[in-house]
Amino acid sequence: MLGGTNLPRVGGYNQAVVLDAIRTRGPISRVELAALSGLTNQTVSNVVRKLLDAGLVTETGQAPSSGGKRRTLLAPRPDxxxxxxxxxxxxxxxxxxxxxxxxxxxxxxxxxxxxxxxxxxxxxxxxxxxxxxxxxxxxxxxxxxxxxxxxxxxxxxxxxxxxxxxxxxxxxxxxxxxxxxxxxxxxxxxxxxxxxxxxxxxIGGEARAGSFLFIYLGTGIGAGIVLNNTVLHGDSGNAGEFGHLAVEPGDRVCHCGGTGCLGPYCSPAAIIDDLLRLHGRAAADRIGLTGDPASLHGDWKVLRRAARTGDEDACDVVRSAARRIGQAARGAVSLLDVSRVVLGGEGLRGIEPIVREEIDTAVNSTSVARAIRPIAIEQSVIGDTxxxxxxxxxxxxxxxxxxxxxxxxxxx
Amino acid sequence: MLGGTNLPRVGGYNQAVVLDAIRTRGPISRVELAALSGLTNQTVSNVVRKLLDAGLVTETGQAPSSGGKRRTLLAPRPDxxxxxxxxxxxxxxxxxxxxxxxxxxxxxxxxxxxxxxxxxxxxxxxxxxxxxxxxxxxxxxxxxxxxxxxxxxxxxxxxxxxxxxxxxxxxxxxxxxxxxxxxxxxxxxxxxxxxxxxxxxxIGGEARAGSFLFIYLGTGIGAGIVLNNTVLHGDSGNAGEFGHLAVEPGDRVCHCGGTGCLGPYCSPAAIIDDLLRLHGRAAADRIGLTGDPASLHGDWKVLRRAARTGDEDACDVVRSAARRIGQAARGAVSLLDVSRVVLGGEGLRGIEPIVREEIDTAVNSTSVARAIRPIAIEQSVIGDTxxxxxxxxxxxxxxxxxxxxxxxxxxx
DNA sequence: TCAGCTAAATCCAATTGATGGATGAAGTCA
DNA sequence: TGACTTCATCCATCAATTGGATTTAGCTGA
Missing domain, CATH: 3.30.420.40 (ATPase, nucleotide binding domain)
Structure with a gap:
């Protein structure tokens, strides 16, 4: 049930709104904050004072005058x-x-x-x-x-x-x-x-405001969903299960029991397996894969490096996995109607261009939203960590x- | 940018919260409202008075005493x-x-x-x-x-x-x-x-509180997404495009240009076409289909009726379309982590049992969420309109x- | 250089809505 | 009938925003 609100909570909320605006819009003046948030100049002034007192923001210089008193700029205080x-x-x-x-x-x-x-x-x-x-x-x-x-x-x-x-x-x-x-x-x-x-x-500031789908490649594949600046958690806290979206089915059974899932086609183990199956032991040896399940982490790293340096066989298996990810992304994007997809996770290192390209193709060549505006496919602003x-x-x-x-x- | 808030808005918000609670929880007393909303008894009393004055709710009788004064029950006023x-x-x-x-x-x-x-x-x-x-x-x-x-x-x-x-x-x-x-x-x-x-x-009250996915079968297929009592509109106002989720691909090209889309497999025209293709003119004649694109609406109605009365061929084509809908629903449910799917739309009349069953199978036999709790598949509480x-x-x-x-x- | 103007930021009184404690109202139970 | 409960409301207080007036600070042109 939706809860009611009271005054202290309103205060806290407005403080959060203003702090968020200062964080994302970089150095910004009080008047601009007022315009942005819809609050009064007066209120912004009060809220900012509290944030200053709390040590969360600082005044950093002044903007050039636009005819009257210069605006003092506010910035978040890192410490x-x-x-x-x-x-x-x-x-x-x-x-x-x-x-x-x-x-x-x-x-x-x-x-x-x-x-x-x-x-x-x-x-x-x-x-x-x-x-x-x-x-x-x-x-x-x-x-x-x-x-x-x-x-x-x-x-x-x-x-x-x-x-x-x-x-x-x-x-x-x-x-x-x-x-x-x-x-x-x-x-x-x-x-x-x-x-x-x-x-x-x-962290992303304005570049990550609004809504986006974050596709995370770690040991498995998953997604984080941000809608209107709010993270979707879902009824059981597991929104964003990306690995169980349906894609072109093959013969692989997902650990959930289904056969049409994306998951078993784009895990590191699966891609390494693909390489061995499709291109043989020779290709694996050339690239330097052991093929030993115990050294999965290392093999996956080697394979990614091979793909990055342009090894055809490595690129091939990565690309076909990426194509499936693209199919799933297309579905998710049209269902959620987000206009931005962000890619990240350490499992992506080395293969970003391929994955990005495939998702871009899948999402922007066929989605309905394309008619309205293209969907941005971007890499994490944070990187490996x-x-x-x-x-x-x-x-x-x-x-x-x-x-x-x-x-x-x-x-x- | 997220907007700040002010007192009148808080008042309006709390009034809306209380009205919503009265609407969904049927006849309910002030104390219960307070417990539900987290507001004070006092505040609820004030808010309720305003709602009474505005003519939006009425007092309808009293609840049996639980040891003291009886609670007066509040109900929404239809007029x-x-x-x-x-x-x-x-x-x-x-x-x-x-x-x-x-x-x-x-x-x-x-x-x-x-x-x-x-x-x-x-x-x-x-x-x-x-x-x-x-x-x-x-x-x-x-x-x-x-x-x-x-x-x-x-x-x-x-x-x-x-x-x-x-x-x-x-x-x-x-x-x-x-x-x-x-x-x-x-x-x-x-x-x-x-x-x-x-x-x-x-309309749905408590049965539709929280989050759910509404799958709508009209002339096409679409979905409405409700998350935490709020409808998802999406960046361009088109969230819920269900017809472009990927499913087992066939030879049909979606009007968006893709080939893996659900849409072209579950439109009335497509299902009628399936029947003609798979079971021949004889089956169509037996059921009573004209096969004329101009009388699509009528043909679709006839086909649904045949499916409802158990005609094997009709059931067959409906079921295979429903199976694909199930695949898409499974993906959507695991992505959004909703625990309820609602079916509706006049295109569903007559074939609900089949569609319900297929979605149930797809969603509840393989989804990860199943491990936590089963996902309810229900029909619209409103019906045809x-x-x-x-x-x-x-x-x-x-x-x-x-x-x-x-x-x-x-x-x- | 000084008055006149403009824009930013703040001060002050008023308003709104929630709160906590006390009080009244209505019933139950022995 | 009297003690006790529970529901609902009254009253003074408090917290936060608002609108208007005021102060602060810089620009401009005679």
Whole structure:
């Protein structure tokens, strides 16, 4: 049920609106903020004073006069707030410390052994994160919390990961609670693709305002959906399951049991398999693939590099996977009517041009929306660390975004 | 850019929240409203008084005591507000007059000749609508406006229909403006599927609270998306394009140019064609199909009736179309993470069981969400007139729903 | 150089709507 | 009949926005 509102909440909301506008529209004056938000000059003045007092924005110089008193420009203060972000992946955890401007201050990569024990992983990661914050000497009072981006399905209500296909043995692990206890900080948890989308929205400024579909290529494929500046979480907290969109069916059975799913055609393992099947052992040897499932991560890296340097066979298998991704993207775009698709994730490194091109072709040559305006296909503005930065953004976003309540441990 | 808020708006918002709660939760007491909305008893009391004064709700009896004073129950007052709704279709326009409770007071069906002249159609429909309102003797001051549900793409910013595939010659017709001038009332315009979804949300009460996907079978196929009690319009006002989701590809080229689209496999014309192709002229004769494209509407009706009465060939072609719809629905459901799919539209009459069954199979046997909870597949609570009632709901919804601005003619 | 003008930002009184605590109203139960 | 509950409202207070007046700061032209 939709909740009612009261005055303090209105105040907080308007503060969030103004801060968001200052963050995304760069240095901006009070009058412009008033015009943008529809609030009175007076109100903007009041709100800005509070933000100044809170240390979240600063006055940075003045704009040239337009006939009268010059406007004083306001900009976000990077050291106004900080957040820690963790991206959990089967073989490594990436931890970052991010400031209000979205800049990564320090980062650390923790190799994880597969399979790994949840309690052990949480313990190691939490300690590493706390150490990172300590050494960076940020004001502890301005460290807002820890965000976690986890692969696979999440139970939104309990804050647990639900048997992610890539983390064997992690069934119903209450990550939210575990990290809250280990760090004694507010903790936010989300699906990696959704976290990445929030990160783009938070860091991307005007280029990521409004609505977009974020396609995330990590160990699997997923999507984050931002509609009208708000992330879609879905009834069970799992919106954006991209791997189960229907595409041209083949013989492969998805782990969900279906045969028409996108998922089994564009995972690293599947693409490597394609190469071996279609182009033979010789091609694999030339490229340098071991073909050993245990060294999947390395093989995938090698294959991507081969594709980037133009190896025909590598390009071929990547392209046919990308074509299917394009089909799915076309459907998603026309269903959601977004005019922007953003690509990201470390699994994309090296093959962006191919994937971008295929999605562009699929989306812009046939979609109905094309008649109205072309759909932009762009790369993440954050880059390789979207997952971790996105996780940190969960916290910042949760604290400073209008109309958004953080998915956090009630006890914390 | 996200707008700021002010006190009058808060007041309006809370009034809308409370009215919405009274509408959806049937007869309900003030205390329950307070608990539901998170507002104070005091505030609810104030808000309710305003709603009573405005004539939008009434006190209807009292609940049995639970140990103290009995709660007085509040219910929406059907005669509190009215709206006209028009569903434009290639061969007919359905006009309804709806009250605040969502009851259809009067309705009228206007046969349209194909092809038809936009100006002429608007003129006839507008006059019929006005006459309907006049004869029903509703208080003109409580008639809030006219809603239009039009097939095919809409240009949200200009309020025009953009070359709907089923209305030849209707390219960029500014329906919003034309109807506003013809009726001198506030006018709202939306895609038929989206309008139908809003209608379900408005009429359906608790059964349609939260999020759902509405699959609309009219002359074509479309979907309306409701997420967290809010309709998704999309960047260009065309969210829910369901016909361009990818499914098992065949040889048919969609009017968008693609080959993997759902659309060309589940239109009435396509299904009739299937029957002729797969089961021959003999089957068509047995069922009673003319096969003449000019009598498409009639043929489609006949075919549906045959399917309902169990004709094997008819069931076969309907089922294979339904199977594809199921594939698309599965993708949409996992992407949006909704836990309810609603079916409606007059093109569904007679074949609901088959379509329902196929979607159920596709969605609930393979979706990931299934692991968490089954997805409900239900029929429209409104029935055949969803289109028109939905159109009327556009107006009611626009006036009385929290956080929603009506897509209306700025001049009106 | 100074008065006149313009635009930005702030001060002040008024208004609106929610809140918490106290009070009245209506019933139940022993 | 009296004690207790629950519902609903009254009253003073508080928080936030608004509109108009005022101050601050820079531009312009005689």
């Amino acid at each position: 106004g707030a900080y957040a820690l972000g963790v991206h959990l992946d089967p073989d490594a955890a990436v931890i970052v410390l991010v400031n209000l401007a979205g800049e990564v201050l320090t980062s650390r990569r923790l190799r994880l052994s597969v399979p790994s024990e949840p309690a052990d992983v949480v313990d190691r990661v939490a300690r590493a994160a706390l150490r990172l914050a300590e050494r960076s000497a940020v004001d502890p009072g301005r460290l807002l919390g820890l965000g976690i981006a986890a692969p696979g399905p999440i139970d939104g209500s309990s804050g647990a990961v639900v048997s992610p296909p890539n983390l064997p043995g992690w069934d119903r692990v209450p990550l939210l609670k575990m990290f809250a206890e280990a760090t004694d900080m507010p903790v936010a948890l989300d699906n990696d693709a959704t976290a990445a989308a929030i990160g783009e929205r938070w 979207v997952g971790a930065v996105g996780a940190a953004s969960l916290v910042l976003h949760g604290n400073y975004t209008p109309g958004w309540r953080m998915l956090t441990d009630p006890s914390g | 509190g507000a009215y709206a006209l709704g028009v569903h434009l279709d290639p061969d007919a326009a359905v006009i309804v007059l709806v009250n605040l409770a969502g009851e259809v007071l009067t309705s009228r069906r206007l046969r349209l000749s194909v092809p038809s002249e936009p100006a002429d159609v608007v003129d006839r429909v507008a006059r019929a609508a006005l006459r309907l309102a006049e004869r029903s003797a509703v208080d003109p001051g409580r008639l809030l406006g006219l809603g239009i549900a039009a097939p095919g793409p809409i240009d949200g910013s200009s309020g025009a229909v953009v070359s709907p595939p089923n209305l030849p010659g209707w390219d960029r017709v500014p329906l919003l403006k034309m109807f506003a001038e013809a009726t001198d009332m506030p006018v709202a315009l939306d895609n038929d599927a989206t309008a139908a979804a809003i209608g379900e949300r408005w 969803v289109g028109a009632v939905g159109a009327a709901s556009l107006v009611l919804h626009g006036n009385y729903t929290p956080g929603w601005r009506m897509l209306t003619d700025p001049s009106g």
